[in-house]
Amino acid sequence: MKLRDLSYRYKIPISFILVSVLVVLAVSTTLAMQAYQNAHRDLIANAEGLGKSLGRALTPMILRDDVWSAYQTVITPLGASAEELALRDLVVLDTQGRIYVASDPRRFPVARDLATPGGGYNRLLNTVQQNRNDAAQVVENEEYPELFVAVPILNDGDRLGTLILIYSKAVFLSRLYGAIGRVLGITGALLVVLLPLGWYWGRRMAKPLLHLTECVGQVGSVPADAIECNLDMGDDEIGRLGSRFKAMLEQLKEKQALEREMARANRLAAIGRIAAGIAHEVNNPLGGMLNAVSTLKRHGHPDPFTAKTVSLLERGLLQIKDIVGALLVEARLESHPLTPQDVEDMRTLLTADIRGKILHFSWKNRLNEPVPLPSTLVRQILINLLLNATQAVREHGRIECRVWRESGSLWLEVANDGRHIGERQMEHLFEPFAEAHEHGAGLGLWLVHQIVQQLNGNIRVESMPGRTQFSVTLPLGGDHADQLEIATVPH
């Protein structure tokens, strides 16, 4: 797995931790380097100071050739603090580079060449002998486990010899490592605090991003309506991404709703065309057959058995005619404009049904003058909606009906508190035979829809538990007056 494929769930906390570790390492290194440089500088400064004062003390002794006093002088600094100072040996060289005296005479015997013992100090001796400078000289070479500070011993500018202070790098380094250890201890403790904190902050910071990613991931696999996301995440970049995504989700939802609506409308239109086509094709022979049956009944003098059969045929054909007529909402009828009384008639028609179920019936007819709409069609709409409502309500249920005229349209509103229309039902609500049940073939709403379409109107259904409402708007002033259509409603 590549790093770039790693989830931000881990990437951000890991980054936090990496940064913490790097900072701590950098700080530790800097402090350790500082400690080293300080220790080194202090050592050199101490050595030079010590060397100079010892050099001054040694001058008269060397002039007197007093080896014993010189010895007692050079062993003085190797007291109890020598371990701490890492000062291991002091060697006094004469001008020839021979050992004049040393704090450890067994290791550095008097009057021997410095280069002799172990043969290891040849380079040191060369370096010291070549230095004609009066300043102290630090010799630090990887060849030696020691650090040397060479201080010239001067008498009135004449060089009497050289004092070499020999420091153990091991002791010096162990002190340094001690300092580094302490620094690491402190920074380690800091890390123990920083790491969980970094992990927590990182996780917290990644959280909105992960949430958003999860939400976006649902698009396509789940319908837009079903995506449940809390996208109020502040106003930072992720927050803005979230609100933008929220807006896009809304648009997507609208688009999907619109698509569904269009699909339904298209389906209804297609069904309408097929139904009309079939009805039309059936209607012609049906008319002929009814004529033939009528002629036979009137002029044929059939025997009783034939008459009975013909009568059966006629009833069947009439039923076909009814159904076809319902599908074919184009039977044109002369129709007068809608009057308030037409609407009131609907109330009268329903009285029996209302009594049967003991319903609360709220009736608000606000029309007080004729409306220029074909009364037959409007009555058809109204009676179908009201009959559906009475079927939907239970006993002691409630039905409301409002009819009014407003801003150039006629408004019809029928509501009930019965069974509400489920989502799946709603999908096919206006299709013929979709809701066939014991009370009818399911052509009522189809008819209403067809009529509303023909009147260039609009029908809207709102249904929720406890209230289902059909609202119909029919524009006035159209040219419907001479295009009145009617259909029989089979209930």
Next chain:
Amino acid sequence: MTSRFWLIPGFVLLLGFAPGVQAEPPLRIGTTAVFLDDQVDFLSAWQEYLEQRLGRQVIFVRRGNYGEINDLLQRDQLEFAWTCGYPYVHYKSRLRLLAVPVFNGKPLYQSYLIVPQTDTHTRDYSDLKGTVFAYSDPNSNSGWLVPQYELYKRGIVSVAFFRKFFFTWAHRKVVEAVAAGLADAGAVDSYVWETLALQRPELTSKTRVVYKSAWYGFPPFVARRTVSATDFKRVQQVLLNMNQDPQGRALLKRLNLDGFVAGNDDLFASIASNMRQLGAQ
């Protein structure tokens, strides 16, 4: 140590004004660091002892080497001195032998040749070619003249016989230099080495005595010839009688000495002979 050192003049000052002390000038006794631990303590105890016996104020004048004591004697700055047989013989015309300490029953001592304990091969002076040698004092018999004579006896006259030699200005420091390995060998007073062996065995155990010289007269107490016979006699008597009373014996015990004898110049004849042979007269 410094503060205790200053105690002496302070003490002397108090004594000077103390009632009952005579107005006679104090007796000044020069000494070097021949002896051992607790020098200041010991000297003040000895001083008190002598003052009680003499009824005179006594001052011990300490110096770092025999040379300085000799100078003070020459310049009449001291009445008496505990010095070495070699300077006594050298300046005999101006000095009188006062008393000779008795060490292990004899007023005699030797010069020891010592080497570090780690050195197991050296047996004699002749094995010391190319070594670093520690003498105590150029005015010391056991620490300079005797080793010179021993070398001379062996026909070693070259200055380059030793790789290097130096003076420690005290016998005890010769032992320390050899013990530390600063010197490969050294010549030391047998009295000092033996006494150190009792008091500081951990120091002497780092050295090994490889050669003991002939017997020589023990470093004596001497008097300036100008010192009055009375004073000479009184001081000599006190010293000779030190082992007669418990106080004196206690002091002698601290010095690891048996007592004092008057002695005579025969004790120092061999030193004089060595000096003549070496031409060091």
